[in-house]
Amino acid sequence: MTTERPAAASSGFLRRVSPAAPPRADARGAERSRASGRTARLIAAGLALLLAAEPVAPALAQQAVPGSIPLVRDAETETLLRDxxxxxxxxANVPSRGVEIILINEREYNAFVVDGTRMFMNVGVLIDAATPNExxxxxxxxxxxxxxxxxVRLREAMARAQTLAVIGAVLGAGAIAASAATRSRSGMDGGAAVFAGTAQVAQRSFLAYARTEEMSADRAAxxxxxxTGQSGRGMLTTFKRFADQLLVKAASLDKYALTHPMPQERIAQLERLIETSKFADRKDPPELQARHDLMRAKLSAFTGNLRLIERLYPATDNGLPARYARAVLAYRFKNPADAIRQLDDLIKVQPNNPYFWELRGQVLLEWGKPREALAPLRKAVSLAPNAGPIRSLLGQALVATEDKALTDEAIRELQSAVDRDKLDSGSYRFLARAYAMKGDLPKADLMIAKGLFVAGDIQEARRYANRAQGNLKPGSPDWLRADDIVSYKPNTP
Structure with missing residues (x-):
């Protein structure tokens, strides 16, 4: 994963946005030419906004989203996590299609849920976890x-805690007001104590509830x-890691001010539960461990320091994960020819690994060779047809060729990518570029609006949606999609 923008997937595209029609000699033609130029400039500006909202490195992409949470997209990692x-x-009787696991580009070992449909996981979890079981x-x-x-219940508990704090604030304020009227200093101090004390009770009540839910989630896990016939020792390893991290500062921790139980409590509970399991010593299948090792090597090489990765995966290590990591390092540190050579060697070992083909295509695309990138990316799509990020990358390469004969294929691939992931603002940007190449400027405006909307720039999204609506047939499906953005009102508490 890198924050650098690839040459073939960045501002170079914007410089090639052109008017939809050539200039005309007559006055009306000249006016249309000027209007077309303004339209092209507006589309270019919209693409620039999307580019600023989301730097794209296709195979492993970091995305900027509302709240500045740095998300990571990688087909290989996402597929493995789904498995x-x-x-x-x-x-758990949880619909697998109803829960999305979202990667965050943070090195800290952490994961959390915010509702019943989204689970967030830091890449640090995947890099530090030695086994799939962890x-x-x-x-x-x-x-x-x-x-x-x-x-849901935690929000209810928070609401109760807030109510308790409000009651305390009202009582405390009343005491302070009454004491002020009588000029009683002790009464004012007492009112302040009621205010602070009740707030502290409310906070600790809420945190105690949160700790109870954490222990409950451990038991459910x-x-x-x-x-599923799997060991719980991976969880135990995780919590022992937490315990080691907290060991140096345990003396200064107030266990009543934590949202999670102290690690020792969780470890003790897990050890009791694991001891009674007939699967306590079961290991991960070798093929799953092999996929895990490749994924760790890839993430480490994309996110880590060069010298650290070279120590973890030295040139003397001829294992597949180490060779994968070194290919990524060659790509990251501007040696595309060497990256291609190493990837070709990997493909000889695993010719049906779609992610080796995907990375080969990405290197060629970012090396300024989009037409050469098409074959490996089409191969990757054929091997992993449900991987939205790979289809998106193929669509980007098709657009980058600037071959109008390929725009329909580009639109199909990019539309397939956003059908699988409605929050993929990068694919919307390239869809806008493809429609602009076809001369379908209203559709290009709509794609820009959608991309800006999912990137969180609601004001600019409305601007482009309004523009699209003005050039679309009222009541048509695209007009209605634009209207959804124009009329959108964010929920307010």
């Missing part, structure tokens, strides 16, 4: 929150692992 999660979701344990724990509707 990890599927049996857990089934055991990651599966994290997924099982977070699934326990989803299945138990903990976030062990149940799911048992149902």
């Amino acid at each position: 990890y999660a599927a049996p857990i979701f089934k055991a 990651v599966i344990g994290v997924i099982a724990h977070e699934t326990g929150h989803i299945a138990g509707s903990h976030m 062990i149940t799911y692992l048992e149902k």
